[in-house]
C-alpha cells in the first residue's frame with residue numbers, strides 16, 4: 271500500500287502505522303531506554319500506541335540477544351514507548367519489530383466497522399456519535415438517541431452490512447486545518463475541538479459514507495470488515511443509547 275502523498279514527512283518516517291496500517295514488520299534503532307519503566311523508544315515504529323478507543327498493539331522486538339515481547343505501547347508527551355518483557359536493548363541497537371498482525375487486523379476491521387456505524391446513524395437519523403470503545407472484533411458506540419425502538423438493532427445491522435458489501439474505499443488523508451475546519455463532515459464530528467497546533471489533521475475517509483478526524487488504523491475497503499452483528503442496543507440514561515456490535519467473518523457466520 272502506498273503512503274498518502276500529503277502525509278507530513280516526519281510522521282511518515284517515524285509513525286509508520288499512521289500512513290500504512292498494513293505494515294506490521296519493520297526495523298528500527300533504539301532511540302531511548304527507560305530502565306525503570308522497562309520500556310524503549312524507537313526511531314520509528316509500526317506499533318499503534320492506542321487512542322481514539324482503539325487499544326494499543328502487542329507483538330515482539332527481535333534483538334541479536336533474542337526476542338522481547340511487547341506487552342504495552344503508549345504515547346507520552348508525544349513520544350511512543352514500548353514496554354517489553356526481558357532485558358532491555360541498548361540505545362543505538364538495531365531491532366526488528368513485529369506487530370501481532372492477527373490482533374491488529376481484527377482491530378482494523380472493528381475500528382472501520384464502528385466508523386461505518388457512525389456513518390449510517392448520521393445518514394439515517396442525523397445523530398452524531400458521542401463516545402465509544404473497542405476490543406478485537408467487538409465494539410460499542412454511544413449516540414444521543416431520544417428513543418430506540420426494539421427492532422432498531424436489526425435495522426442498523428442490515429444497513430451496516432449493506433455498506434460493507436458496497437466495498438467503499440477507505441482513504442487516509444492529511445488535511446490542512448484551514449480546510450478541515452470548514453469541512454461539514456469534520457465539523458459534525460467535532461474535529462474543530464482538536465487543538466489548532468495539530469495541523470494537518472489526519473482524516474479517515476470512508477468514501478461516500480463517513481469522514482472523521484482519527485488517529486487509528488483502518489482497512490482499505492469496507493469489504494474487508496467481513497460482516498457485523500449488532501449484539502445489543504441499550505439505554506444508558508435519557509438521550510444516551512449504546513449500540514454494541516461484533517465483527518464476524520462472512521463465511522463463519524452460521525446464525
Ligand SMILES: [Zn+2]
Nearest residue numbers: 322381484486
Ligand atoms: Zn475512529
